[in-house]
Amino acid sequence: MFCNQCEQTAKGVACTKIGVCGKDHETDVLQDLLIYALQGLGKVAQAGRQVGIDEKNVNFFTCEALFATLTNVNFDQEAIKNYIFKAIELREQLKEKIKAKGGEAPEDGSAGFNPPKEHEALLKAAEQIEPRPETAKDPDIFSLKLTTIYSLKGIAAYQYHATKLGEEDPMVYEYMHRALATLESNELGLEDWVNMVLELGKVNLKVMELLDRANHKNFGVPKPTEVPLGHKAGKAILVSGHDLEDLYELLKQTEGKGIYVYTHGEMLPAHGYPELKKFEHFYGHYGTAWQNQQKEFPEFPGPIVMTTNCLMPPKEAYKDRVFTLGPVAFPGVKHISGHDFSEVIEMAQNMEGFKEDSNGRKVLTGFAHETVLSVADKVIEGVKSGAIKHFFLVGGCDGAKPGRNYYTRFVELTPKDTIVLTLGCGKFRFFDKDLGTIGDLPRLLDMGQCNDAYSAIQVALALAKAFNVDVNELPLSLIVSWYEQKAVAILLTLLYLGIKNIYLGPTLPAFLSPNVLKFLADKYDIKPISDPETDLKACLKG
Structure with a gap:
């Protein structure tokens, strides 16, 4: 191969x-x-x-x-x-x-x-x-x-x-x-x-x-929403992946059945959508990023629904509780045709579920471009007054390879007069960090799934227009983590828009030849990440 x-x-x-x-x-x-x-x-x-x-x-x-x-x-x-x-x-x-x-x-x-x-x-x-x-x-x-x-x-x-x-x-x-x-x-x-x-x-x-x-x-425009990381006593179903329609259909079919529905991985931002939030049994978020599922899924006391990519080969301890949808499949794992979740629901009702409440921390999500731009005047005034010195987009894919703690450390080091935008599952390295606020604006803004890079792009373009500068002249640095092919497509979109000075890691794509890498580095100033302290200093200096 x-x-x-x-x-x-x-x-x-x-x-x-x-x-x-x-x-x-x-x-x-x-x-x-x-x-x-x-x-x-x-x-x-x-x-x-x-x-x-x-x-x-x-x-x-x-x-x-x-x-x-x-x-x-x-x-x-x-x-x-x-x-x-x-x-x-x-x-x-x-x-x-x-x-x-x-x-x-x-x-x-x-x-x-x-x-x-x-x-x-x-x-x-x-x-x-x-x-x-x-x-x-x-x-x-x-x-x-x-x-x-x-x-x-x-x-x-x-x-x-x-x-x-x-x-x-x-x-x-x-x-x-x-x-x-x-x-x-x-x-x-x-x-x-x-x-x-x-x-x-x-x-x-x-x-x-x-x-x-x-x-x-x-599903409505996402609104800033606090999402519990704990759980409620009772029957439970876990939904992972990205497909909001699949989640919506499951929520409709579980309504009134005494089952709480939890998100995992990239489904976290679903809690910000009004049409999904209206379901009272749509409760909280369980676990972290996709690569940890083999450790996290065995402890979940209910069936697990995988709607899109990010499926790890299931362990025997929970393989019989995994269901796949659409293009997702694994040998020996049940596959749902259409949106018939009856077998999932029956399994949840027959399992014990969580025995007691667990009141964990809460995290914020739901900062879509409409929400951020609705307070654009405050953001612009913050930049003009000096209250906001810099913006960092720290996001993309997470993964298991050592070195990804770079992104945790980078966010922890960002000065208190800076804003951190994030998206994708890369945020699970720091999504529960309390970075405080600038005025009434949280310093850490979760813009959603990996595809919500569109939101970050719209915010950047709107700010560039407001200040009448090129987007590359904004006090904005992109610290991008990649893992799979959707991240590659997003990177090419950034290049198409002429966005430069991207820090990319944890390693550079193996499929790019030395000459192609040199072309990208020369034309777009793409840089491999080094260490958080050095890169942060370079970003703020620039």
Whole structure:
């Protein structure tokens, strides 16, 4: 196997025997074969657009299937195989529709590939098409192709959520299929691939806007909300991941059944949404970030629902209590079709639940861009008066690799006249720290999930407009932690917007070649993190 799509890739180079995430060789190459099948679907979908065919089911399937290959989402070989054969089925159906309209459908390469049905033969076919550096003619173009694939996975994950909630833009699907179709090309030069990658950032900005609109339209604009970290005596269900629609459907089905629903990981910001807060049995937050679930889940006295990525291979101590949804799957774990949570509810009612109340600390969430900008006059006045000297965006993905305590220490060191914006699961390194306030504004503002980077971008752009300066002239520093492919897409969005001077860690992406890294460092001043004291001093000096 060869997989280097996440930050924790083995030895900072690539996982070649088994994934650090727990993915085995067979699952890895089947996921590569799924990407290849999607390349063929992309080619045919592009040909379809030439004759006026734009199939909604093909667009959504492309997002879901790409999402299934993102880190810590789908470990189930049978599920991945089903996606492969479905991609071929949709591709062939599109070909027939194109021909019926007098068009011509491509048959070359991935567009004409027909996978064998037998498992061992399928694995051999997958191994033959797996992208590997030793077969690449140009290491820099290979690096940019990998960047394109990985960023497409992140974009697909966000668009998957947005589409489910009714927000989409044909431009996004057209780009995704065009990018997939282009991956087989040997005609594009280095500059062409650089432009393709930067366009990914533009498309991801649109997708984050769509998802922001979808979440706010369906569940209301998040409001600052105190979330208990303790629990109530009684039956319990834990929900992890990112999908607010899944959580909403569960809350509706558990209403009046004597079950408390708790969030885990990136679901914490869900407590700020008015349409979710209205459920009285939606109580608090349990645990911390995704990588701690194998320690935290055994102690939770109820079923656990995994709505999106961040699934760790479940331990036997709790595997029979885990349920997956959508593109998430693991061998031997129950998978929910649609939104039928009846089995989850029955299990919760049959389990003991928490025996007594636990009154833990509370944390604040719900500082979406609308909320922050509603007090923009106070923020602007604070900057003008000198009460606010600097803004730090410290956020992104958390992970298990040593060195991530950098972010805890950095936030602890920030001066009392600075504001810390945060988002994503990286905040669990410091989300319960009391940093105090500046006036009546908390110094630590949780803006939401990783996709809520859109909120942080909107705040930064609004402040730049208010002070009539370029965003890079603001007293703002970005301290970004990354782990998986959604973070890659967000990073490209920041670059597309021309945002510079980003501190990135805990390590730099292994899939970026030395030349590509040098280009990014020279043009955008991306810096690897060093130590908190040194980096903080440089930020404040700048």
